[in-house]
Amino acid sequence: MVSSQVGLQNSFTKQITVGIVKKVTSKYVTLENNDKEEITLKLSNIDILSDKELYEWKRNNLKLEHHNLSVLLPSKCDEKYLIKMFSNIEPVVDVEIVDVEDEDKNSNLRKYTFHYTLFNESDESYVEEYISCIGATIV
Numbered sequence: 001m002v003s004s005q006v007g008l009q010n011s012f013t014k015q016i017t018v019g020i021v022k023k024v025t026s027k028y029v030t031l032e033n034n035d036k037e038e039i040t041l042k043l044s045n046i047d048i049l050s051d052k053e054l055y056e057w058k059r060n061n062l063k064l065e066h067h068n069l070s071v072l073l074p075s076k077c078d079e080k081y082l083i084k085m086f087s088n089i090e091p092v093v094d095v096e097i098v099d100v101e102d103e104d105k106n107s108n109l110r111k112y113t114f115h116y117t118l119f120n121e122s123d124e125s126y127v128e129e130y131i132s133c134i135g136a137t138i139v
Contacts, residue, residue, distance in 0.1 A: 006031070007049035007057055008041060016049065016057055017041065064093060064117040067124055071136035075102060075110040082112060089130050091123035092116050111139060 007018045008029070017039055019031030030040045049057065073082070079097055086095045099113035118124065132138055 005054075007054040008046040009049060010041075011045050011047055018054065018057065058119060059093060062119055064119065065121045065124070066115065066117050067127075068098070068113055068115050069128065069131065070099075070111055070113040070139045071131055072103065072109045072111055072139055073136050075108050077110070077112070079112075082114075085134075086114055086116065086131075089127055091118050091120065091126060093118060 002021050002024065005018065005020055007016055008031070009016050017031060017033070019033040019039060021029060022032050022038060023030040027043055028040050029043055029046070030038055032038055079100070083095060083097065086092060093116075095114055095116040097112055098115045099111075101111045103109045103111060116127070118127070128138060
């Protein structure tokens, strides 16, 4: 649990604190937040957010990074499966296909443009590498 990100909710005020666990004792937990400040909370006054609750908190409270990515894929690809595949890339928060264009009549390729969101700008290169490793050509 030390060095992992957690969300903790005060049992009385319902205030949520998110950070990296730095230290846990029998009575207290110390987190480091994004500003590198350490926050110590009494264990008896907090509830740990589930992964789903933490994800929803981040989605509703953090600034999301928006990106577009155009790729060439076989024209026979089913868009619902492309969306499902893209949304399963770990850092991707949301994704939609915003444009589809046939390359030319002699090609069996189609250009798909995805609009997606991330929590961290730095994850964009990971998404592009993932997409290219499954055989898509980024255009």
